[in-house]
Structures are given as C-alpha cells and as structure tokens.
Amino acid sequence: MQLQLDNIRKKFGDKPVLKGIDYTFEKGKIYGLLGRNGAGKTSLFNCLSGEIRMDSGGVFLRQGDVSQPLGEEDVGYVFSxxxxxxxxxGYEFVKFYLDINKDKIAGARTIDEYFEMMRIEPEDRHRLIKGYSHGMKNKLQMLLFIIDRPPVILLDEPLTSFDVVVALEIKNLLRSMKKDHIIIFSTHILQLAADLCDELVILNNGLLQEIPSAMLQSPEFEQQVIEMLKDGHGDA
Amino acid sequence: MLRTLRSIMEIRGASGANRLIYYFRRIPLLGRMMKEGMYARAELKQALTVIVQILRVLWGFLGKFMYLGIVIYWPVTAVGNDLPPQEQYGLYLQMILLLSFALAGVSSAVILEPKLDKYICVKLMRLPARAYMRSTMTLRCLSFGIYFAPAMMVFAHMLQAPLWQGALLALLLASWRTLCEALHLWLFDRTEIVLVKQTAVVWIVLGPGFILGAFMLYAGVSFIEPEWLFNLPVVLAILLAGGAAGLYIARYGNYRKAVDAVSKIDEPLLNMGRMMKDAQAKDIRSDEEQAVLRPGHAAYEDKTGYAYLNAIFFARHKRLLIQPLQRCLAGCAVLLCGGLLALALSPELFIAPAQYLRSGMLVLIFVMAFITTGEKACKAMFYNCDMSLLRYGFYRKQGAVMSNFRIRLARISGLNLIAAVAIGLAVNLPLLLSPADWIIWDAALFFMAVIGLALFYSVHHLFMYYMFQPYGTEMNIKNPFFMVVNSLVMAVGGVGLVLRSNAEFFAPAALVLALVYAVLALILVRRFHAKTFRLK
Structure with missing residues (x-):
C-alpha cells in the first residue's frame, strides 16, 4: 500500500504554502515530517485529511495495481x-464512535478494554472530556484510530504532551501498528524523529525533501538537518 | 498633554484603520480588491487614519442626533402631539434630565470604564496612566458638549424654544457629566468600588428610572418649567460644580490604581470573545461538570450513534433549551389566568382585541420569532458539539450530517410546538368564552398560524445554520449573508404587518410555507452541506 501525493498546491491569500508536493509514502514505515514553524506541516495534514481543500493536485491510495483517491475515512488524524x-x-464519546463505525470494526473490543489499552483509569472514563488533561485528551484521540484502524494515520506533534512513561507506551504502540499502516507524524523534535522514524522528510520552502536513511544514523545528522532547514529559510 | 493626546489618537487611528481594512477585506467580492499587503502601506494607512478620525467625529455628532431624536424627541412628540409646543418642550427637557443627567450619570461614566484602548495605551504601550487619563478625560469632556450642542439646538428649535437654550443645555450636560465622572472617581478613591461595574446597583437605578420615564411619557405631563433650569443661579451652580470636578479630575494623583483596577488581563469586559465564551460555557449544566457520570441509568443509554449523541447533547443543554420553554409556558399560564380573570370582571374587554387579532394575525410572526427556540440552540450546537466533531471526516459525511439534521429538527420542532400549543390555548380559551366575535374557526386558524410559525422558525434557524454556518471559532459571526437573510425574513413580516392580511389566508399559508420550507431544507442541506456546513 502506498500513499501518493501528486503536485499538491495550497495558497493562503497571496501566500503559497505548498508549492507542488510530490511524494510517495509506503506501508510499514513511520515517517517523520520535519519543518520549521509556519512551514506548512499542519496545512499539508489538513489537505490530506480533507479538512481543507487543496488548490490543485491529488492524493491517492495505491493498493497493488489499483489506485484510488484518498477518502476522508481512510485517514486517522490526531491534532496537535x-x-x-x-x-x-470519555466513555460516551468512545461508545458513540464505536456505534457509528461498527460496520468497519472487525473483532471489536469492549469500551472498557479500549480504555485499558490506553491506560485511562476507570474513574476518568465517566468524567466529562472538558475536565481531562491535555495528555488524556490526546490519548482519547489516539484511541479513535486504534478503534477503526484507517490505512493512513497522521499525527500532528503528538508526543510532546505526554509524560515519559505514556510517550514510551505510545511509541511502542505506533511501532506495533506500523506494519499495517502508513504513519506520518510531524514534529519539531529531531531526537524523537531520529528515534522513532524509519524515514525523515523535510517540508521546506513549500516542497518535501527526503533525508537519506544513512544520514539518520550519522553523527552529523542534527547539524545537517539544521543546515537544510536554514537553507530554505522556512518561509514557505 | 497634547503630545500624549496625539500618541493616543495615532494608536486609535492605526487600530481603526486596520479594522477598516480587515472588515473591507471581508466584504464578498469587493473585499478581494484589497490585498493583504495594505496593512503595510504606511502612506495609505495614514490616509485611512484621517478618514477614520473624520468618521469618528461625524459619528460623534450623528450619534447625538440619533439619541435625542429617537429616544427623546420622537416619543415626546408622538405621545404629546396634542400638547402645545411649550409643554412638549417641558416634557422633552424632563426626559433629558432623567435619562442624560440622572441615569447616564450613574451608568455611563467612562473614567473607570474597562476599555481595550486603555489597556493597549497604558499597559502595552507604557503611556503614563496619569497622562493618558488626563488627556482622554479632557477630550471626552470637551467633545461631549460639542457633539451634543448642534443636536440640542436643532431639537430645541423644532420645539420652538430659543437656540441658546439648546447650546446652554449641551454645556450644562457636559458640566454635569464631568461632575458625575469626578464623583465616580472619588467613590473609587475612597472605597475602591467601580460603580459602573456594579451591575446590580446600576440596574437598581436604571430599572425604576426607565419605568419613571415611561410613566412620564404615558402621562404626557411636564412637571418642570424651562425657567427652573435656565436661570442664573442653577446655571452657575452646575458650571461651577463642573469646573471644580474638572480640577479634581486633572489633579487626581492615583490614576495608576484607577487604570489597574479596570484593565487586568482577565478583565472580561476587555475581551468580549472570552466573555461570550464564558457565558456560553455556562450553558452546559454545571451540576454535571465535575461529577463522575455513571452509565446505565440515563434515558439515552438505549440509543445509538447520532441519536445517542443528540440525546446527550439535549440532556446536557436543558438550561439553554428547556428554560426558555418553561418561561414561555409560565407566561402563557399567567396570560390564561389574567384572561380568565378579565373575563370574569369585564367580558366586553375582549371585543376589540378579537377584532384586531383577526386582521392583524401577522403580529404572530414577531411573537413567535421571539418565543421560539432556535438560534441559541444552533449556537450551542456549533460551539459545544460541531466545532470539534466537524474536524473529523466521519462527521462531515452526508449520512452523518443528514442524520444529525433530522434529529435536531425533530427535537427543536417538538419544543417549539409545545410553546405554540400553549400560546394557542392561552389566547383562545378566554376569547372563546367571551362575548367577542371569536368562533371555533377563528381559534382553529390561530392554532394553525402559531403551529405553522413554530415549525417555520424551527426549520429556519437550523437551515440557516447548516447553509451558512455563520459562526467562526472565536464566537464571531463570520457570514454576512446570515444576517442579511435573517433581517429579510423579519422585514417581510414587517411589510405584511403594515399591509395587513386576513387570517383565512395567513394561517394556512404559514403552515404550508413551513412544510414546504422543511422539505426544501432537507433537499438543500443534503445537496450543499459539503460546501456550507464546515468550519470557517
């Protein structure tokens, strides 16, 4: 399975943010999307998830020889x-989500089992989401894609709000899920990207640029990525 | 002081110019002509700043004309059109004394007013508080009198009073209000009470004041003679008191404290958006907010999917949705009891209203617009539910949108139909029992009209919400068409009211229109929701 981005362009007012992005993501890998503030990472994710319309270009999901436009239901999106x-x-939300996705979910667990997976305590499950901490809300968002397992999972700065224990749990969860999914997550944190990701792509000057896998392990990795980001001025 | 004033005017001018560009760019079609780069074009913004200042001054004069004309002159001449001009003038002066001298003196003092401008200039731009306050208060006291003078002279002339009295009245008012400003400041200095923020106190003064004003207008009698106000001792006393108050304000030494007291960062009045958000957040029942909610006992547990979601939504917004209905039912009960009592005391009282109702049933357009639940419910739907869920692809799908729309329409129509039936009973029962010319057929038409209108407004609010989705994420209405179409509906009602229409035509028309509207709404929402029902 491949996610193919074909010449995606997006302008806000007169300002072009995405300037014709072409890239192919593959199943079984975790991709780290790096970029400076304002480089357009969230805009790219919003285009992929169908939340905003791209000005031109297309996104396709390719399975074998069949390529289809990416549908909104194919994407699980965890917002920053x-x-x-x-x-x-929390309990009511998960029940609602299970109800409306019951056709898609194979071998569904019970609501409480899902909460246990995410280590959300029983007493928190029946509290209004309004009173949840940032980290708990993020866990709940992640639970949604664990429930319906969409082929493409986008995570916008997901791990920064977790404490170290939960962050490690989530990292392990992502690693265990990657064989069936295309997982892309955006981050500012180079260390996290190098640690978790199989591939790194940089969004710079409105275009995606791949970082050679060999560079990930090199001692100059950090310096080289910073140079690449500086070159483009992050002004896309 | 002039330099400070100049800086303040520059800041106000620049923010006014930015606002002008911002709103111009939001005008459909026309807005595209102005590029975003306009914000950076200094020479153009200078010109805009001048335009903003001129508009502000013009508005200063115009606002006073509108206030005096609409709030005082027009009611006085309307109720007292059979009075001689001398008495009309007395009544006019009396209303000014009540509203502008007495009530506004308590409620509209600006010296301790929480204001964004104050926060920006003193807290952010670091202008000294004393310099800022002295400059703005000088400008305020002078411009207040100047803005009022032409309007007061014109209305004095229209009431056949001498022009000088109009000019003197403006001067006296400016002087009096300066005294009020000083008193507010003095009270704060002594007790740290900011009177304009004591809403309860302000309304204790305003409430009886407005009732007194309404009574004075209703009685149409002027209790005062112009000579009582325009004689040397009174004029001198007010001017001297105003002068002394001006000196007190100019010499006051603790403005830092006075500014700090009303420009804290969490001051709700400085941030209307947050204030509305806070007010709106209260709509969720607070007793459930912190509580641990156990499943299995609620009425919605047997529901699934969107029915489940909406059942919880409506259950947790009872205060917002059910309370207006409860108030309406209570009002209907009072109306019914009052009607039955009137029937017992004086049955012939009903003859004239029955006559009017038959030909003027269109008034129900406004009554039902006021009573029906809808707009507020849609706002709650957006901010508490759709604003978050619309970010998920599944929630934007046609099936989801239509399912939600149908459930919501049924719930809102249900609430509004209860109100309609209650009004129908409260109005018709006494009329049917009275000797007035009001038969079962009239009652049936009335019921048809209220039910039709209740349905119409239920569909209308929800349809407008789904088609225009007017709300932005910051509690602002972002779609001008929403306002335009809503105003048009009211305008059509208004025109109909003037033209009159008989109930035989209006009542079935209202019902048919509501049903057609409901079907059309379902079709159009299904067709266009992907474009219209989104986050803006």
Whole structure:
C-alpha cells in the first residue's frame, strides 16, 4: 500500500504554502515530517485529511495495481491541540464512535478494554472530556484510530504532551501498528524523529525533501538537518 | 498633554484603520480588491487614519442626533402631539434630565470604564496612566458638549424654544457629566468600588428610572418649567460644580490604581470573545461538570450513534433549551389566568382585541420569532458539539450530517410546538368564552398560524445554520449573508404587518410555507452541506 501525493498546491491569500508536493509514502514505515514553524506541516495534514481543500493536485491510495483517491475515512488524524466534544464523557464519546463505525470494526473490543489499552483509569472514563488533561485528551484521540484502524494515520506533534512513561507506551504502540499502516507524524523534535522514524522528510520552502536513511544514523545528522532547514529559510 | 493626546489618537487611528481594512477585506467580492499587503502601506494607512478620525467625529455628532431624536424627541412628540409646543418642550427637557443627567450619570461614566484602548495605551504601550487619563478625560469632556450642542439646538428649535437654550443645555450636560465622572472617581478613591461595574446597583437605578420615564411619557405631563433650569443661579451652580470636578479630575494623583483596577488581563469586559465564551460555557449544566457520570441509568443509554449523541447533547443543554420553554409556558399560564380573570370582571374587554387579532394575525410572526427556540440552540450546537466533531471526516459525511439534521429538527420542532400549543390555548380559551366575535374557526386558524410559525422558525434557524454556518471559532459571526437573510425574513413580516392580511389566508399559508420550507431544507442541506456546513 502506498500513499501518493501528486503536485499538491495550497495558497493562503497571496501566500503559497505548498508549492507542488510530490511524494510517495509506503506501508510499514513511520515517517517523520520535519519543518520549521509556519512551514506548512499542519496545512499539508489538513489537505490530506480533507479538512481543507487543496488548490490543485491529488492524493491517492495505491493498493497493488489499483489506485484510488484518498477518502476522508481512510485517514486517522490526531491534532496537535486535541479537538473533542467536551460535553461528552470519555466513555460516551468512545461508545458513540464505536456505534457509528461498527460496520468497519472487525473483532471489536469492549469500551472498557479500549480504555485499558490506553491506560485511562476507570474513574476518568465517566468524567466529562472538558475536565481531562491535555495528555488524556490526546490519548482519547489516539484511541479513535486504534478503534477503526484507517490505512493512513497522521499525527500532528503528538508526543510532546505526554509524560515519559505514556510517550514510551505510545511509541511502542505506533511501532506495533506500523506494519499495517502508513504513519506520518510531524514534529519539531529531531531526537524523537531520529528515534522513532524509519524515514525523515523535510517540508521546506513549500516542497518535501527526503533525508537519506544513512544520514539518520550519522553523527552529523542534527547539524545537517539544521543546515537544510536554514537553507530554505522556512518561509514557505 | 497634547503630545500624549496625539500618541493616543495615532494608536486609535492605526487600530481603526486596520479594522477598516480587515472588515473591507471581508466584504464578498469587493473585499478581494484589497490585498493583504495594505496593512503595510504606511502612506495609505495614514490616509485611512484621517478618514477614520473624520468618521469618528461625524459619528460623534450623528450619534447625538440619533439619541435625542429617537429616544427623546420622537416619543415626546408622538405621545404629546396634542400638547402645545411649550409643554412638549417641558416634557422633552424632563426626559433629558432623567435619562442624560440622572441615569447616564450613574451608568455611563467612562473614567473607570474597562476599555481595550486603555489597556493597549497604558499597559502595552507604557503611556503614563496619569497622562493618558488626563488627556482622554479632557477630550471626552470637551467633545461631549460639542457633539451634543448642534443636536440640542436643532431639537430645541423644532420645539420652538430659543437656540441658546439648546447650546446652554449641551454645556450644562457636559458640566454635569464631568461632575458625575469626578464623583465616580472619588467613590473609587475612597472605597475602591467601580460603580459602573456594579451591575446590580446600576440596574437598581436604571430599572425604576426607565419605568419613571415611561410613566412620564404615558402621562404626557411636564412637571418642570424651562425657567427652573435656565436661570442664573442653577446655571452657575452646575458650571461651577463642573469646573471644580474638572480640577479634581486633572489633579487626581492615583490614576495608576484607577487604570489597574479596570484593565487586568482577565478583565472580561476587555475581551468580549472570552466573555461570550464564558457565558456560553455556562450553558452546559454545571451540576454535571465535575461529577463522575455513571452509565446505565440515563434515558439515552438505549440509543445509538447520532441519536445517542443528540440525546446527550439535549440532556446536557436543558438550561439553554428547556428554560426558555418553561418561561414561555409560565407566561402563557399567567396570560390564561389574567384572561380568565378579565373575563370574569369585564367580558366586553375582549371585543376589540378579537377584532384586531383577526386582521392583524401577522403580529404572530414577531411573537413567535421571539418565543421560539432556535438560534441559541444552533449556537450551542456549533460551539459545544460541531466545532470539534466537524474536524473529523466521519462527521462531515452526508449520512452523518443528514442524520444529525433530522434529529435536531425533530427535537427543536417538538419544543417549539409545545410553546405554540400553549400560546394557542392561552389566547383562545378566554376569547372563546367571551362575548367577542371569536368562533371555533377563528381559534382553529390561530392554532394553525402559531403551529405553522413554530415549525417555520424551527426549520429556519437550523437551515440557516447548516447553509451558512455563520459562526467562526472565536464566537464571531463570520457570514454576512446570515444576517442579511435573517433581517429579510423579519422585514417581510414587517411589510405584511403594515399591509395587513386576513387570517383565512395567513394561517394556512404559514403552515404550508413551513412544510414546504422543511422539505426544501432537507433537499438543500443534503445537496450543499459539503460546501456550507464546515468550519470557517
């Protein structure tokens, strides 16, 4: 399975943010998307998830010889700032989500089993989401893609809000899931990217640029990435 | 002081010019002509700043004309059109004394007003608090009198009073209000009480004040003679008191404290967006906010999917949705009891209203617009539910949108129909029992009209929400068409009211229109939701 980005362009007002992105992501790998502030990482994710429309270009999901436009249901998106309906309890939200996705979910677990997977305590499950901490909200968002397992998973700065224990759990979870999914996550943190990702791509000056895998292990990795980011001025 | 004033005007001018560019760019089609780069074009912004200042001055004059004209002159001449001009003038002066001298003196003092401008100039731009306050208060006291003078002279002339009295009245008012500003400051200095923020106190003064004003207008009698106000001792006393107050304000030494008290970063009045957000957040029932909610006992447990989501949404927004209905039902109960009591005391009282109702049933357009639940519910739907869920692809799918739309329409229509039936009963029962010419057929038409309108508004609010999705993520209404179409509906009602229409035509028309609207809404939302029902 491949995710093919074909000449994606997006302008905000007069300012071009994505300037014709071509790239192919593959199943079984975790991709780290690096970029400076304002480089357009979130805009790219929003285009992929269908939340905003791209000005031109297309995104396709290719399985074998069949290539289809990427649908909104093919994407699981974890936002950097958790966005959840706060008038519901965590339990109610997961029940609602299970209800509406029941056709897609094979061998579904019970709601409590899902909560246990994410290590959300029983007493927290029946509290309004409004009262959840940032980290708990993020866990709940992640639970959604664990439930319906979409082929493409986008994570926008996901691990920064977790404490070290939860961060490690999530990292392990992502590693265990990667064989069936295309996982792309954006981050500013080079160390995290080098540690977790199989491939690194840089969004710079409105274009995606691949970092050779060999460079990931090199001692000059950090310096070289910074040079690459500086060259493009991050002004896309 | 002039330099400070100049700096303040520059800051106000620049932010006014930025705002002008911002809103111009949001005008459909026309807005595209202005590029974002405009913000950086200094010479153009200088010109805009001048335009903003001129507009501000013009508005200063115009606002006073509108205030005096609409709030005082027009009601006085409307209720007292059979009075001689001398008495009309007395009534006019009396209303000014009540509203502008007494009530506004308590409620509209600006010296301790929480204001964004104050926060920006003193806290962010570091202008000395004393210099800022002295400059702005000088400008305020002078411009207040100057803005009022032409309007007061014109209305004095229209009431056949001498022009000088109009000019003197503006001067007296400016002087009096300076005294009020000083008193507010003095009170704060002594007790740290910011009177304009004591909402309860302000309304204790305003409430009886407005009732007194309404009574004075209703009675149409002027209790004062112009000579009582325009005689040398009174004029001198007010001017001297105003002068002394001006000196007190100019010499006051502790402005830092006075500014700090009303420009804290968490001051809700400085941030309307947050204030509205906070107010809106209260709509979720607070008793459930911290509580641990156990499943299995609630009425919605047997529901699934969108029915489940909406059942919880409506259950947790009872205060917002059910309370207006409860108030309406209570109002209907009072109306019914009042009607039955009136029936017992004086049955012939009903003859004239029955006559009017038959030909003026269109008034229900406004009554039902006021009573029906809808707009607030849509706002709650957006900010508490859709704003977050619309970010998920599954929630934007046609099936999800339509399922939500149908459930919501049924819930809102249900609430509004209860209100409609209650109004129908409260109005018709006494009328049917009275000797007035009001038969079962009239009652049936009335019921048809209220039910039709209740349905119409239920569909209308929800349809407008789904088609225009007017709300932005910052509690602002971002779609001007929303306002335009809503105003048009009201305008059509208004025109109909003037033209009159008989109930035989209006009532079935309202019902049919509501049903057609409901079907159309379902079709159009299904067709266009992907473009219209999104986050802006």
């Amino acid at each position: 700032l958790p966005v959840l309906p706060e008038f519901l309890t």
